[in-house]
Amino acid sequence: MSVPVKICGLKTEEAVDAALKGGAAYIGFIFFPKSPRNITPRDAGLLAERARGRARTVAVTVNADDALLDEIVAGVKPDYLQLHGKESTERVAQIKERFGLPVIKAFAIREAADLAAVRDYVGVADQLLFDAKPPPGAELPGGNGVAFDWSILSGLDGGIDYLLSGGLNAGNISEAIIGTGAPAIDVSSGVEGAPGEKDPGLIAGFFEAVRRAEQRLPA
Numbered sequence: 001m002s003v004p005v006k007i008c009g010l011k012t013e014e015a016v017d018a019a020l021k022g023g024a025a026y027i028g029f030i031f032f033p034k035s036p037r038n039i040t041p042r043d044a045g046l047l048a049e050r051a052r053g054r055a056r057t058v059a060v061t062v063n064a065d066d067a068l069l070d071e072i073v074a075g076v077k078p079d080y081l082q083l084h085g086k087e088s089t090e091r092v093a094q095i096k097e098r099f100g101l102p103v104i105k106a107f108a109i110r111e112a113a114d115l116a117a118v119r120d121y122v123g124v125a126d127q128l129l130f131d132a133k134p135p136p137g138a139e140l141p142g143g144n145g146v147a148f149d150w151s152i153l154s155g156l157d158g159g160i161d162y163l164l165s166g167g168l169n170a171g172n173i174s175e176a177i178i179g180t181g182a183p184a185i186d187v188s189s190g191v192e193g194a195p196g197e198k199d200p201g202l203i204a205g206f207f208e209a210v211r212r213a214e215q216r217l218p219a
């Protein structure tokens with residue numbers, strides 16, 4: 001059984017090529033000025049073209065207004081929009097209708113109670129993403145390299161399609177995949193040599209660890 005992988009926060013051709021070589025199902029671009037992974041719609045559009053037809057492209061935004069989403073969608077032509085802020089169910093539905101694109105809605109998880117909001121988004125968002133709640137004082141809502149207690153996900157209703165994210169790396173991905181049975185996984189800072197700097201060697205090592213974990217999954 002193969003687990004789809006999203007490599008997020010790409011800024012260079014080398015990083016895109018490493019993600020594609022590893023077999024990424026999704027590649028993500030961050031549109032959030034405070035992030036070391038922030039990229040312009042124009043530059044992301046060029047990288048997205050390089051990956052077109054080989055991986056699905058994801059534009060990651062945080063409480064973006066329509067004007068910013070217009071600019072990103074026009075420049076990148078993404079396959080998905082990832083909403084990583086406090087977007088309401090109404091806002092998710094509005095964005096889906098306006099852009100005609102599938103939406104991945106991110107949730108910040110620290111404790112079991114954080115799953116309470118999730119049910120409202122099932123059937124509204126196309127996919128859910130579970131990330132760790134940012135540490136106190138963090139500037140970023142994601143990309144902090146922090147993991148949450150994955151056992152919390154055992155409280156999820158069965159059959160929910162989601163991406164597991166937050167602090168994943170080659171060292172913990174086996175435990176994450178086998179422990180949660182996550183339908184898909186997402187990594188950003190765990191394949192970086194420095195904040196915002198993807199390391200092709202770490203990307204390759206992450207894929208190797210994922211493939212080893214897949215061998216241990218029940219058929």
Ligand SMILES: O=C(O)c1ccccc1N[C@@H]1O[C@H](COP(=O)(O)O)[C@@H](O)[C@H]1O
Nearest residue numbers: 008035142143144145166167187188189
């Ligand atoms: O990566 C960022 O800088 C970022 C900024 C704003 C919103 C989301 C961001 N990243 C997302 O965070 C998760 C997990 O990242 P990590 O592996 O813990 O570093 C991932 O979904 C990214 O899309």
